[in-house]
Amino acid sequence: MSDLVVRQVTKTFETPAGGLAVLSGSALEMSRGEAVAITGPSGSGKSTLLYIIGTLDHATSGNVSILGTDPAPMTPAALAKFRNDEIGFIFQDHHLLPQCSVLENVLLPTLAGAGTGTEEEQRATQLLERVGLGERLTHRPAQLSGGERQRVAVCRALINQPSLLLADEPTGNLDRQTATAVGSLLLELREEQNTMLITVTHSTELAERFPRWCELVDGKLVERKTTAPAS
Template sequence: MSEVMLALRGVEKAYNRGQSNEVRVLNGADLEIAPGEMVALVAPSGAGKSTLLHIAGLLDTADTGAVQIGGTDMAGLSDRRRTVARRRDVGFVYQFHHLLPEFTALENIVLPQLANGVARDEAEMRAYDLLARVGVAERAGHRPSAMSGGEQQRVAFCRALANQPRLLLADEPTGNLDPGTSDQVFQALVELVRGTGLAALIATHNLELAAKMDRVLRLDNGTLVPG
């Protein structure tokens, strides 16, 4: 792989339950994802998918091993610099949209940009563009309560990409939707990723959706193996 956007090298993570009952979730996980590549992550519930995504996205730290984004090793950075890197380089999507209910779809996408120093006019133009790409531009002025579940999740995708990250991490992004809506929303996600060229790691239980991505990886006893 000539260029790597996300790399995990020998990542390990364990949790202590009680005084001596250690639960090892990740055990030497290795991963490389290139720009423009979509990788599916599949595993049973409780196998460590969310932990791996949180470590890759700098929301959690590994016990040992390296996390590199765009070739930069994140392990040696201060908390402040990790926060800056996470805000600048990483977009997150979860199973539930977590949109701010008192704001419109457009405002939910504009606000992260304003927090990142983008001028309002520019932020609104990007928000409209993203909404149009996923087919919900006409919902820009609606609050989440006035949108369907599929529409809410498409807006959540747009919000995740508002600050033009280089890496998208998604944790069961269609898990809360019916099968028909799930397919439509997933296609919108594919078009966003392909259109922006960012790297994407997407955890899913849906093996049909996983098969549509470039590669499938499976968590097996804390290590990543081809799915």
């Protein structure tokens, strides 16, 4: 059984002119360790689909199952805990807290769980060292480059060892060289952490590097490239 199952998800927004259908039966299945890039024109619903998968938005119909669990019926408190434990988010804007150090920013998601202890600090430090920021632990975001801030955001998304990592235009604000490096980092860490990775991007260059590439066409996901996972 797949670890992520998106079943015929639709999303309609109400507008003064009537209902606007953005998603019309999107479907996707993934297992741990897989990586999928999703492309499509602006307004096609890429981010909407990502937010529905990540439990930040609700589908009009259809459902999403993560590790065999449908989060939709959960209470807000249970859903927040599930999201914090199982899903990591990376956005185009890193959303780092300017008053916190690099290490503190990475540790933020642990505060919603059992708290921050020695084990969590060690894991955060190891992640930051892995992405080349071991000498920046006490720096503030304003002291970092754009690429460094995005690498901190990647570490923050992975600190709770999620089963699903969602990235919304993670290289959109970066120059080409830095974008290439961040794309490589995402793919490498996905493999090392054995997590599922879904990246929404306008960059065909980034999408071509993913083992799977889907395009959102008329509200549905169309697989453009599939590479069988290594046995």
